[in-house]
Amino acid sequence: MPHPDVEAQADLLVETAYAKVNVALHVRARRDDGYHALESLFVFAEHGDRIEGAASDDGAIDLVIDGPFGAGLDAGPANLVMRAAKGLQAYLGCQHGARLRLTKMLPVASGIGGGSADAAATLRLLVRLWDVRIDAEELAALALDLGSDVPACLASVTQFVTGRGERLARHDVAGLEGSPMLLVNPGVGLSTAQVFAGWDRQDRGALCAESLERLIEAGRNDLQAPAVAIAPMIADVLAALDGADGLRLARMSGSGATCFALFDSEAAMARAAETIRAARPGWWTLETRIRSA
Numbered sequence: 046m047p048h049p050d051v052e053a054q055a056d057l058l059v060e061t062a063y064a065k066v067n068v069a070l071h072v073r074a075r076r077d078d079g080y081h082a083l084e085s086l087f088v089f090a091e092h093g094d095r096i097e098g099a100a101s102d103d104g105a106i107d108l109v110i111d112g113p114f115g116a117g118l119d120a121g122p123a124n125l126v127m128r129a130a131k132g133l134q135a136y137l138g139c140q141h142g143a144r145l146r147l148t149k150m151l152p153v154a155s156g157i158g159g160g161s162a163d164a165a166a167t168l169r170l171l172v173r174l175w176d177v178r179i180d181a182e183e184l185a186a187l188a189l190d191l192g193s194d195v196p197a198c199l200a201s202v203t204q205f206v207t208g209r210g211e212r213l214a215r216h217d218v219a220g221l222e223g224s225p226m227l228l229v230n231p232g233v234g235l236s237t238a239q240v241f242a243g244w245d246r247q248d249r250g251a252l253c254a255e256s257l258e259r260l261i262e263a264g265r266n267d268l269q270a271p272a273v274a275i276a277p278m279i280a281d282v283l284a285a286l287d288g289a290d291g292l293r294l295a296r297m298s299g300s301g302a303t304c305f306a307l308f309d310s311e312a313a314m315a316r317a318a319e320t321i322r323a324a325r326p327g328w329w330t331l332e333t334r335i336r337s338a
C-alpha cells in the first residue's frame with residue numbers, strides 16, 4: 046500500500062532491502078575500539094523488506110512503518126531508515142525531503158541485517174529520488190556510520206568481508222548464487238553487542254571461501270556458541286534442519302537467532318520448510334534463493 050500522502054504521485058520509487066546471510070563468520074580478534082576483526086562471506090536473499098519513497102518540497106523526512114514485523118518498531122529518529130535519510134541529507138547539505146514507507150517483512154534483531162539492509166536501501170532510494178551524484182567511497186563512509194553491515198548491504202551481492210565489516214571484495218563462489226535457501230527464526234531477538242561480548246576470544250583460524258565445499262567443511266560461525274548460550278532455542282532450529290533431504294549446509298547467520306539452510310533443489314527446500322512449519326507453527330520461515338549480481 047503506498048504512503049497515504051503520496052498515493053497519487055507518479056514519482057514513487059521502491060527498493061528491496063535484501064536480507065543478509067553470513068555463510069561463514071570467523072571472529073579473529075577483539076580490537077581496541079571495542080569492535081571485532083571479522084572474516085565473513087556475505088550473501089543476500091532475493092527477498093527482504095520494502096522501502097518506498099516520494100519527494101517532498103518542504104525538506105522534511107517522514108516515515109511510516111507497516112508489514113508483518115512493523116509493530117513495535119519505532120519510526121522516530123533512531124530508526125535506521127530515518128538515520129540514513131538524515132545522514133544523507135546532512136552530507137548533501139540539501140533541502141530535499143522525502144516521505145518514506147518501510148514494509149517490515151524480516152524479523153527484527155535476528156542476524157539477517159534487516160535494519161542494515163533498510164539503511165542501505167534508503168540510501169540507494171534517496172540517491173535516485175533526489176537525483177544526486179555521490180562518490181562511491183563517500184557513500185560507503187556514510188553507510189559505515191550507520192552500522193558495520195551497511196556498506197556490504199549497499200550492493201547486496203556476494204562479498205568477502207573483512208575489517209569491522211567495511212572492507213569488501215566481490216567474491217562469487219561456484220554453486221552459491223541462485224541456490225535455494227531457507228531461513229528459519231524461532232522468534233527470539235538477540236542483541237548483537239551482547240552476543241559479541243560472549244565470544245570466548247579464541248581465534249580459530251582464517252576463513253577460506255574458495256569453494257562451497259570449503260565453506261561447508263571448514264567454515265564456522267564463531268558467534269553461534271555465544272548466541273546459543275543466550276538463546277538455547279537456536280540449537281532446536283539447527284536440530285530441526287539437520288538431516289533434511291537435500292540439505293547442503295545449515296548454520297546460524299550473523300549474531301542470530303536466524304539460521305539458514307542451503308538445499309540442492311527447490312523441492313527439497315519446500316519439503317523441509319513444510320515439515321518445520323507443521324512441527325513449529327510459531328517459527329518464522331522464508332523460502333528464498335541466494336541473489337545473483
Ligand SMILES: C[C@](O)(CO)[C@H](O)COP(=O)(O)OP(=O)(O)OC[C@H]1O[C@@H](n2ccc(N)nc2=O)[C@H](O)[C@@H]1O
Pocket residue numbers: 067070079080081082083085156158161191192193194195208209210237238239241299300
Ligand atoms: C554480526 C554481523 O551482523 C555480521 O555480519 C555484524 O558484524 C554486525 O553488524 P551491525 O549489526 O551492523 O553492527 P553495528 O551496529 O556496527 O554494531 C553493533 C555492536 O556489535 C558489535 N560489533 C559489531 C561489528 C563488529 N565487527 N564487531 C563488533 O564487536 C559491537 O559491540 C557493536 O556495538
Ligand SMILES: Nc1ncnc2c1ncn2[C@@H]1O[C@H](COP(=O)(O)OP(=O)(O)OP(=O)(O)O)[C@@H](O)[C@H]1O
Pocket residue numbers: 118123124125126147152153154155156157158159160161163194235237299300301
Ligand atoms: N529499520 C529497522 N529495522 C530493524 N531494526 C531496526 C531498524 N531501525 C533500528 N533498528 C534497531 O536495530 C537493532 C538491530 O536490528 P536488525 O534487525 O538490523 O538486527 P540484526 O538482523 O541482528 O543485524 P545484524 O545481522 O547486522 O547483526 C534492533 O534493536 C532494532 O530496534
